[in-house]
Amino acid sequence: xxxxxxxxxxxxxxxxxxxxxxxxxxxxxxxxxxxxxxxxxxxxxxxxxxxxxxxxxxxxxxxxxxxxxxxxxxxxxxxxxxxxxxxxxxxxxxxxxxxxxxxxxxxxxxxxxxxxxxxxxxxxxxxxxxxxxxxxxxxxxxxxxxxxxxxxxxxxxxxxxxxxxxxxxxxxxxxxxxxxxxxxxxxxxxxxxxxxxxxxxxxxxxxxxxxxxxxxxxxxxxxxxxxxxxxxxxxxxxxxxxxxxxxxxxxxxxxxxxxxxxxxxxxxxxxxxxxxxxxxxxxxxxxxxxxxxxxxxxxxxxxxxxxxxxxxxxxxxxxxxxxxxxxxxxxxxxxxxxxxxxxxxxxxxxxxxxxxxxxxxxxxxxxxxxxxxxxxxxxxxxxxxxxxxxxxxxxxxxxxxxxxxxxxxxxxxxxxxxxxxxxxxxxxxxxxxxxxxxxxxxxxxxxxxxxxxxxxxxxxxxxxxxxxxxxxxxxxxxxxxxxxxxxxxxxxxxxxxxxxxxxxxxxxxxxxxxxxxxxxxxxxxxxxxxxxxxxxxxxxxxxxxxxxxxxxxxxxxxxxxxxxxxxxxxxxxxxxxxxxxxxxxxxxxxxxxxxxxxxx
Numbered sequence: 001x002x003x004x005x006x007x008x009x010x011x012x013x014x015x016x017x018x019x020x021x022x023x024x025x026x027x028x029x030x031x032x033x034x035x036x037x038x039x040x041x042x043x044x045x046x047x048x049x050x051x052x053x054x055x056x057x058x059x060x061x062x063x064x065x066x067x068x069x070x071x072x073x074x075x076x077x078x079x080x081x082x083x084x085x086x087x088x089x090x091x092x093x094x095x096x097x098x099x100x101x102x103x104x105x106x107x108x109x110x111x112x113x114x115x116x117x118x119x120x121x122x123x124x125x126x127x128x129x130x131x132x133x134x135x136x137x138x139x140x141x142x143x144x145x146x147x148x149x150x151x152x153x154x155x156x157x158x159x160x161x162x163x164x165x166x167x168x169x170x171x172x173x174x175x176x177x178x179x180x181x182x183x184x185x186x187x188x189x190x191x192x193x194x195x196x197x198x199x200x201x202x203x204x205x206x207x208x209x210x211x212x213x214x215x216x217x218x219x220x221x222x223x224x225x226x227x228x229x230x231x232x233x234x235x236x237x238x239x240x241x242x243x244x245x246x247x248x249x250x251x252x253x254x255x256x257x258x259x260x261x262x263x264x265x266x267x268x269x270x271x272x273x274x275x276x277x278x279x280x281x282x283x284x285x286x287x288x289x290x291x292x293x294x295x296x297x298x299x300x301x302x303x304x305x306x307x308x309x310x311x312x313x314x315x316x317x318x319x320x321x322x323x324x325x326x327x328x329x330x331x332x333x334x335x336x337x338x339x340x341x342x343x344x345x346x347x348x349x350x351x352x353x354x355x356x357x358x359x360x361x362x363x364x365x366x367x368x369x370x371x372x373x374x375x376x377x378x379x380x381x382x383x384x385x386x387x388x389x390x391x392x393x394x395x396x397x398x399x400x401x402x403x404x405x406x407x408x409x410x411x412x413x414x415x416x417x418x419x420x421x422x423x424x425x426x427x428x429x430x431x432x433x434x435x436x437x438x439x440x441x442x443x444x445x446x447x448x449x450x451x452x453x454x455x456x457x458x459x460x461x462x463x464x465x466x467x468x469x470x471x472x473x474x475x476x477x478x479x480x481x482x483x484x485x486x487x488x489x490x491x492x493x494x495x496x497x498x499x500x501x502x503x504x505x506x507x508x509x510x511x512x513x514x515x516x517x518x519x520x521x522x523x524x525x526x527x528x529x530x531x532x533x534x535x536x537x538x539x540x541x542x543x544x545x546x547x548x549x550x551x552x553x554x555x556x557x558x559x560x561x562x563x564x565x566x567x568x569x570x571x572x573x574x575x576x577x578x579x580x581x582x583x584x585x586x587x588x589x590x591x592x593x594x595x596x597x598x599x600x
Contacts, residue, residue, distance in 0.1 A: 009082075191253075212460075217235065
């Protein structure tokens with residue numbers, strides 16, 4: 001009998017692919033893929049984050065990269081069982097290249113490759129010191145004048161940035177900068193993280209007091225140190241702040257708090273940056289080879305411009321500056337916006353006794369938190385998933401293995417099910433006048449997040465207050481102007497206010513590049529975030545990956561790192577390996593450097 005098990009089907013394809021690679025037979029390799037196929041590569045073959053769609057794109061990449069990358073020893077991960085369901089065979093693979101070891105995921109249809117994920121796990125000769133490579137810590141024996149661990153750390157802290165220059169400088173010490181700093185620390189890349197706040201975690205502590213994670217704990221682990229088993233499902237902001245502060249200390253990061261970046265300039269001739277920072281009241285010049293902006297995926301606060309903002313006699317805040325509700329009991333507050341921050345702030349103000357109105361100018365996607373956990377995340381990130389043997393790494397890779405081009409097709413059924421389950425909830429909201437949507441193509445929250453980073457709220461209670469009229473709602477109108485006493489709507493009605501909170505989102509991350517480096521460099525690298533899906537706030541053409549995130553940009557030695565905790569954890573691995581390779585002088589032939597289509 002012929003063995004047509006899922007394992008053997010994958011084994012057969014991998015054997016043919018191995019042979020084609022070894023012979024340099026690109027056509028043979030391409031013909032192992034379906035016509036309708038996707039190959040997502042995270043660094044291993046392209047030294048980029050790149051999704052190749054169809055035979056022509058795969059052929060073009062292999063023509064340029066195969067001889068450079070030298071892939072070999074393709075094999076199945078025998079610790080994982082290959083499976084088959086609904087005509088799709090899938091399994092996990094391991095492989096080597098000339099410079100690295102890789103790991104990936106494969107899906108077959110009709111015996112040919114439908115989707116392939118290849119990711120870089122480690123650089124050969126530059127492995128992280130873990131497992132059998134774990135450092136001893138204690139230095140046994142006797143040696144005159146030897147330094148303790150504490151003394152070595154103090155010496156490093158005193159020298160790095162002064163007599164010794166960092167190889168990498170990370171601007172921004174929130175979750176993204178901290179996660180990347182931890183990865184680089186383990187790879188032996190001298191790195192400084194600079195942060196304007198006084199303590200690690202302050203970017204969370206200083207937000208409105210009701211803020212908490214809307215993503216569940218299983219989705220939010222940091223590299224190396226997962227949250228404890230008794231960590232709350234939705235962590236409050238101050239608890240997250242304390243965790244980040246602890247993490248920064250125990251991971252031995254060189255973290256410069258109360259430090260402000262004043263300017264940065266790249267010297268092409270020297271291949272290094274000149275970065276001026278102010279620390280402890282003194283200007284310090286740093287000369288890193290690589291500069292990472294980890295200033296938050298959301299970028300700079302987006303302040304709207306309305307006629308009369310200078311006339312209004314009340315208080316105006318952007319949601320990022322809102323201190324909390326305590327001072328506004330009995331006050332009339334208008335929150336402009338209807339996404340996550342707007343809902344959270346409205347709910348907290350209502351609890352504190354404010355007369356609060358949400359002004360909704362465009363439709364918003366709403367998903368109940370428990371429905372998202374159960375239906376949207378439960379198979380990968382939940383206690384149920386953990387009980388079924390799911391690990392954080394495996395969940396991250398499964399999610400990464402779905403090409404962005406077709407991800408919406410997998411998301412639509414999820415949100416159709418949620419919409420059916422919560423039909424009565426949505427009916428109550430719409431009856432209150434709330435404008436709902438499920439995305440341009442009905443694909444829900446994750447696609448909205450990946451495409452535009454906005455336009456949604458994960459409901460943890462505020463929607464009931466809106467449906468019940470406790471939070472007042474004005475929807476489908478815009479602001480004509482402000483007068484002394486409040487807002488004049490475009491239909492002429494006046495809305496009195498003592499406080500206006502603009503929950504109006506953020507601009508692209510390259511806005512920070514414009515401020516710190518130059519507008520010329522910001523325009524050279526172009527817009528950050530978005531897929532080019534040609535949906536609302538995500539203009540085409542199609543990019544296939546997040547613009548400029550975690551990968552080389554059009555400005556040499558400038559990188560962007562950010563996103564939610566999941567993305568900070570997952571993609572910090574690939575950015576850290578790209579930086580380490582450059583430090584060690586390993587050739588990094590980048591394939592498919594992103595073309596700039598949008599400036600901001």
